[in-house]
Amino acid sequence: MRRKLVFLLVLGLVWPLTGLVLVKAFSASDYVAVIQIDGIIDPISARYLTRSLDKATEDGARLMVIKLNTPGGLLSSTRDMVEDILGAKIPVVVYVFPTGAHAASAGTFITAAANFAVMAPGTNIGAASPVASGGVDLPKTLEKKVKEDTKAFIRSIANKRNRNSQALEETVTKALSYSAEEAVEKRVADFIASDLTDLLAQLHGQTAETVTGFVTLYTQESSIKEIEITLFERFLSILAKPNIAFTLFFIGQLGILVELITPGFIGPGVVGVISLALAFIGIGHLPVNWVGVGLLLFSMILFFFELQEPGIGIFGIGGLISFVLGAFLLFGGVAAPDIPMPSLRVSIWVIAVTAGIIGAFLLSFLYLVSTVRRSQIGISSSRDELIGQSGIVISPLTPSGTIRVGDELWTATTTADNVIREGEEVIVIGVYENVLKVSKVSKES
Secondary structure: OHHHHHHHHHHHHHHHHHHHHHHHHHHHHHEEEEEEEEOOEOHHHHHHHHHHHHHHHHOOOOEEEEEEEEOOEOHHHHHHHHHHHHOOOOOEEEEEOOOOOEEEOHHHHHHHHOOEEEEOOOOEEEOOOOEOOOOOOOOHHHHHHHHHHHHHHHHHHHHHOOOOHHHHHHHHHOOOEEEHHHHHHOOOOOEEOOOHHHHHHHHOOOEEEEOOEEEEOOOOOOEEEEOOOOHHHHHHHHHOOHHHHHHHHHHHHHHHHHHHHOOOOOHHHHHHHHHHHHHHHHHOOOOEOHHHHHHHHHHHHHHHHHHHOOOOOHHHHHHHHHHHHHHHHOEOOOOOOEOOOOOOOOOHHHHHHHHHHHHHHHHHHHHHHHHHHHHHHHHHHHHHOOOOOEEEEEEOEOOEEEEEEOOEEEEEEOOOOOOEOOOOEEEEEEEEOOEEEEEEOOOOO
């Protein structure tokens, strides 16, 4: 009887755990994680891949499929993504998809690094010759150095995944690009799949090597779970666009300048600080040239000095020149060279518009200041003309009161020992700000 009780107790404890293990094993064998990277390879893409791989591994997925369509990207982000793929604990498939997509430049390295490189019909891969981050050709000496490093990088990936190292190397040395059929023929890619279902069917039963050992794939009946990019990552990807980051920087500059010249409004200062903070977040995810950032900050200092002492001079002109140069140099230029990608420079139209707004702002401010100064000069002149004019006392001057000169009422004062009654005539003998000095008109005159 005692043995039966012990057996039932052990069974009661072990059975739920066994059930959990079986459920986890079953779900793991059926679970295929899918992510989609569509666009430039940048730190946001690398962050998305790292998070997705970690989540898929923790959740027990047996396979990660990366649907890829990219024109290229940053070499630093590409290296991070290749490192994640090569070090993954689960098999990784890069699927160049949909039809018409391409895995250009950075995409070539990422695709080659996968356990299985798969192409959709009508796609292409290649053109990985190094250029500067702005998209221009490199100087010959630097080009040779960078090209050798990039060739070694692509060869190491090819050898690790048993791909055609020569064909992949020629995407770097000759900027070659291969169609889906050519990529499979040259062993750059493994096979062509029309869609995700076809891909999983062709993978079924194949073996992949991971850092934890060899894994046999059973994918024909697998369920698919997409890991979406988070709202925060989408927000970062918007900020990390050159035109957006630069525009936020400009708004921040303008807001802080307005707050400095009109202290107390608070609103422009708050908007300016928030905009600058968002701009620096975006800049931090781009290959920034800090000389450009320095020039933009210097331009703000020059604008401030110009507004303190208005008059189109060295500060205003110098600030505008510094602003335009900083905008041109903000991204790229002296930054580390990258594999081919769309230009990361600020649009010339954005620079022209923002420079025009700053110019218009300065001119408007200068016009306002000059108008105020002219009006002040006019007021001074008109007050001087009051001297010698006569007026009528409206309220007794004892010694101060009110008089009428023409159609205007003025505060007036006379000598301390003199009282001038209401209705009496006076003559203006001096003007002090808004107060007229008067004397009583003698009856003899």
